[in-house]
Amino acid sequence: MNEKGQVRDVYDAVADPTRRKLLRMLSDVEELPLHEITVHFQMGRTAVSKHLAILKDADLVIARKVGRETRYRLNATPLKEIKDWVSFYEGFWKERIIKLNLILEEQKMKPDVSLDFQFTNSIEQVWNALTDPDTLAKWIWKNDFKPIVGHKFQFRAEPNEWWDGIVDCEVLEVDEPHTLSYTWLSAGESTTITWTLKKGSDGTIHLHLDQTGFSEETKARQGAIEGAKYAWTNMGAQLGKVLAEQ
Template sequence: MKKKDEARDVYDAVADPTRRELINILAKVEELPLYELTDQFQMGRTAVSKHLAILKDAGIVISRKVGRETRYRLNAEPLQEIQDWVTYYTKFWNEKKLLLEKLLEEEDKMPTVSLDFQFTSSIERVWLALTDSKMLAKWVMENDFKPVVGHKFQFRTEPNKFWDGIVNSEVLVVDQPTKLSYTWETGGENTMVTWTLKEVEGTTHMHLEQTGFENEGNEYNGAKLGWVKMGKQLEKLLAKQ
């Protein structure tokens, strides 16, 4: 029980910024009298004395009398408790960081469908084609899409012997009129589709990224060819407007 109390005292002692500054000051010198310490703060001698008393109770500061003067010096040994605690969690977060870096490296190695399209239509018109269910049906598939984050929907087309014709999706990002993202689950693949729009000098640039493919297999190649075909259908659709 005593050990827990001492640990608590050390953490309490260093929790205050004034006391941390006192530690910093004393770490640079052998010892200092109270009046010299007080001169370095915008507070009275009594307030500084109270902070020093807390540090003394935690064993972080030691005082001694020299005549009528009290001088203070740092005893860093109790701070080892904090150092050990920080070291433990530094190791913990370093391990998590390495795991994250590994996951990101693996993700970078995963194939991505990346395509760019350009249209003379306004960005608002292209955005509408991406988010209006009836317009989507004319160049992608029949759907019950709504541009609402969290909305779950399906793209549907005629099935064949290789595919049931259904794509299950959920809206992830809606940032009108520049970014739209949703999941794309079909054919055993769970991927994510992201559309990014920008308008430059009367031309709307549309970028597509579909991420999450395990390899450059049939699903990946089918998706890439499919989006190229649908992009051409969108171009024709916008030209009619």
């Protein structure tokens, strides 16, 4: 019992690092006398005894007299209260970490650039505009594209003082006439372009563009992603003009 005649709170008892060391020490043995415990601390027997008394008040140690010496052993049962308390918050944080990871995965999967275009042409005509090198050159740039998975090709634009005008690509997916995907490596930035085509109930062809994989540095650079959106929007408008001529 403590000075108020009440059982000491187990949390208060284990709050002190010296008392936690005492519990750890007693957990490795069946029983220890006071003099053997004291040699492990830079304090006298009286100070160690006070710490043991606090642990005894919390029912964390059991003391017994053997002649003139007091021997101590661990009673771990009250620690279950702490274990249960900690377990609740472990579950609390585990659940939130799982939710955080899901949010991060969703953000990772979310495209950096996402645009939609609509055309009144047939789906075959739109697909051809995405895959025929000569037609591609009319609304993107000159190229040596082939709709074959694994094919490596380039888009070649007019170079300027900031850019060599070269985009290195590799075809990743070809599902005619619904999905086309290829890498897009330019100026050290590697992303993925994915075109998705769907025919609406009114016959309109819905063309969706996703560009994913921009580096965090690029995302943080003001105007970089908006610049990419602007460029693809202009190219989409040019595609519309090309298709309108067919």
